[in-house]
Amino acid sequence: xxxxxxxxxxxxxxxxxxxxxxxxxxxxxxxxxxxxxxxxxxxxxxxxxxxxxxxxxxxxxxxxxxxxxxxxxxxxxxxxxxxxxxxxxxxxxxxxxxxxxxxxxxxxxxxxxxxxxxxxxxxxxxxxxxxxxxxxxxxxxxxxx
Amino acid sequence: xxxxxxxxxxxxxxxxxxxxxxxxxxxxxxxxxxxxxxxxxxxxxxxxxxxxxxxxxxxxxxxxxxxxxxxxxxxxxxxxxxxxxxxxxxxxxxxxxxxxxxxxxxxxxxxxxxxxxxxxxxxxxxxxxxxxxxxxxxxxxxxxxxxxxxxxxxxxxxxxxxxxxxxxxxxxxxxxxxxxxxxxxxxxxxxxxxxxxxxxxxxxxxxxxxxxxxxxxxxxxxxxxxxxxxxxxxxxxx
Numbered sequence: 001x002x003x004x005x006x007x008x009x010x011x012x013x014x015x016x017x018x019x020x021x022x023x024x025x026x027x028x029x030x031x032x033x034x035x036x037x038x039x040x041x042x043x044x045x046x047x048x049x050x051x052x053x054x055x056x057x058x059x060x061x062x063x064x065x066x067x068x069x070x071x072x073x074x075x076x077x078x079x080x081x082x083x084x085x086x087x088x089x090x091x092x093x094x095x096x097x098x099x100x101x102x103x104x105x106x107x108x109x110x111x112x113x114x115x116x117x118x119x120x121x122x123x124x125x126x127x128x129x130x131x132x133x134x135x136x137x138x139x140x141x142x143x144x145x
Numbered sequence: 146x147x148x149x150x151x152x153x154x155x156x157x158x159x160x161x162x163x164x165x166x167x168x169x170x171x172x173x174x175x176x177x178x179x180x181x182x183x184x185x186x187x188x189x190x191x192x193x194x195x196x197x198x199x200x201x202x203x204x205x206x207x208x209x210x211x212x213x214x215x216x217x218x219x220x221x222x223x224x225x226x227x228x229x230x231x232x233x234x235x236x237x238x239x240x241x242x243x244x245x246x247x248x249x250x251x252x253x254x255x256x257x258x259x260x261x262x263x264x265x266x267x268x269x270x271x272x273x274x275x276x277x278x279x280x281x282x283x284x285x286x287x288x289x290x291x292x293x294x295x296x297x298x299x300x301x302x303x304x305x306x307x308x309x310x311x312x313x314x315x316x317x318x319x320x321x322x323x324x325x326x327x328x329x330x331x332x333x334x335x336x337x338x339x340x341x342x343x344x345x346x347x348x349x350x351x352x353x354x355x356x357x358x359x360x361x362x363x364x365x366x367x368x369x370x371x372x373x374x375x376x377x378x379x380x381x382x383x
Contacts, residue, residue, distance in 0.1 A: 001234065001236050001237070001238055001375045002165070002166050002236075002348070002349060002352060002375065003166045003236050003375045003376060003377050004166070004323060004325055004352050004353070004374045004375050004376070005166045005167070005168050005325065005344040005349050005350070005352060005353060006168050006323060006324060006325050007168065007311075007324070007325045007326040007340060007341075007343075007344075007353065008175075008177075008324075008326075008340060009311070009313075009324050010311060010326075011259075011261055011262075012249065012257040012259040012261065012262060012311075013249065013311065013313075013324075014259065015249040015257060015258060015259055015273065015274055015275045016247045016248055016249025016274075016275045016276070016277070016311060016313065017247060017249070017313055019275060038180040038181050039179075039180040039181070039184070040180050042180070044181070046261070050322075052197075052199065052200060052319060054197045054198075054319065057200070059199075059200035082194075082197065082319060084322060086324060087181055088177050088181075089175070089177030089178050089179075089180070089181035089182065090170065090178075090181055090182065091168040091169070091170045091172060091175065091178065091182070091340070091343050092167075092168050092170050093322065093324060094183060095320075106191050107190060107191065107194070110188065110189065111188065115188070134180075134181050134182070134183055135180060135181065135182070135183060135184050139183060139184065139185050140183075141185075141188050142183050142185070142187055142188070143187055143188050143189065143190045144187045144188070144189055144190065145190075145195070145320050
């Protein structure tokens, strides 16, 4: 059977997808935040980021705020998160990863050092930070899915 | 939204069956794609990362009236009451049970209950426009709602979205995740809408359009529309 095509999440997804706060994968976890940016480095204020700790089986999602910021509390023992990004203007969601800790793996090995940088969260005070860039010179690495 | 793009080409491109079920993510007539569609080639992942299972949601995420958008307030919303139902299947036709289906939509006047929506059409105090349910053992879902209105969206001169309901689904596998939109049969706005037409294969585009369902229509109460949703292969074991 032919699969049903994707359509954009549009600007009003919060009505259906953010009625409850789902951004705490672990209430005692570490804060992971960043900004979702477009090809002009403008913040995307109507984006949605979903993360999945496939090992610990913990999931969360965060709509971006008026500054384009997303935010999660993620488990301290988590190495990497599987990530989907949705937004107005994205006709299909994009898949990426956020490395909470630096690890050696096959995925990073296949990338250039500049590409790897787009996936590695950086320590920032008590938390972790990583911006996601949909376009541009420092475009985040997105994966086939 | 009006973009700053200099694109002056056609809003809707000709059909191209070569796309199959894929949507063209850099579709130029949809201006918001201009600075948002990733431009670099996609990287590859090891095979095992395509076979991850995904989050599982249970009854605890549901409230009693989540599947009836007409009964979430003190009074009834204005508009044409409808039933929207169907099955969620994988691409081998197997029903997928326990799929979380989330929907959101404009009210019957074409206005979303969202602070960003500036369309000068009335809000309906009896309609929030959000619902969710889990598919049953046969993969079935069902909502009662009102038919959403078309609305203007400033993408281009005199741009109107065809009436639609947004759908979000979590399959069993991580990569079965789907966010899409369901349309209503015979909408005169189809041929002008760049979002709908970004699915370039006309046969795949038809899969976004519900079927009027007289058998499920409830006499003296509500029209029914049937819409099945096909997710990708289920790579994980039962």
